[in-house]
Amino acid sequence: QVQLVESGGGLVQAGGSLRLSCAASGRTFSSYTMGWFRQAPGEERELVARIRWTDSHTYYADSVKGRFTISRDNAKNTVYLQMNSLKPEDTAVYYCSASRKLGFPITVSEYDYWGQGTQVTVSS
Helix, strand or coil: CCEEEEECCEEEECCCCEEEEEEEECCCCCCCEEEEEEECCCCCCEEEEEEECCCCCEEECCCCCCCEEEEEEHHHCEEEEEECCCCHHHCEEEEEEEECCCCCCCCHHHCCEECCCEEEEEEC
16 A cells, blocks of 8 residues: 655745655655645646656756755655745645656656645745
8 A cells, every 4th residue: 555645734924935745655666756746726736846766857847946846865765845935826735646657757647646735825
């Protein structure tokens, strides 16, 4: 049974920072790509950042480049999303996900496992 458990969400003022964590368990994730998605009310779920376990290759959505950093700790099977200079438009539920797809998965359908989500609210 694969489990992804997110933590670290909360309420923060604009300009502040939060760090999200995603603890993965249930199998070896050495060949997986891990992604952070977010979904705001009335919006589609979108990929924010992605990292591959194998070579740490990363991807960021244009809206978060230079502000967010994705990283992983292999020993702990944990992926992080450091979010700085937060803006009200970053408010959303953030989901951790894992993909078995080779290459560079981007869409929701390319990810096989999902966490329960953690709320991030940025006040202006």
